[in-house]
Amino acid sequence: MSEQQDTRTPSAMISTSAVQLLHEYTGRGPTKAKTLINEDLVTVVLADTLTKGEQRLVANGKPERVIELRHDFQMVMREDLIGIVERQLERKVIAFMSQNHIDPDLAIELFVLEPAPE
Secondary structure, X not given: OOOOOOOOOHHXXXXXXXXXXXXXXXXXXXXXXEEEEEOOEEEEEXXXXXXXXXXXXXXXXXXXXXXXXXXXXXXXXXXXXXXXXXXXXXXXXXXXXXXXEOOOOEEEEEEEEOOOOO
């Protein structure tokens, strides 16, 4: 039996893995994800990320609590997210930044890679 090779692009693999990881941590994954890779920078944009509970908090005037909670999740997921990028690109991540936005419901995960050897 031959082993099938995954033909998805590194960008698609990073997007899929990031959605799965968020689902694992929050019980719900984003409905849209796009990963852009540009030299030493990887940007993952996620849409429709908030859980029903977080949406309820926002609707009841507590968006700052949701941003704070999401920041806590991002710090806990940090190493897992970095691992996804490093495995897919076989390059070291030297910096990671993460931010959420409430309306529209978007999140961004930004990875700076170690410069590629020349």
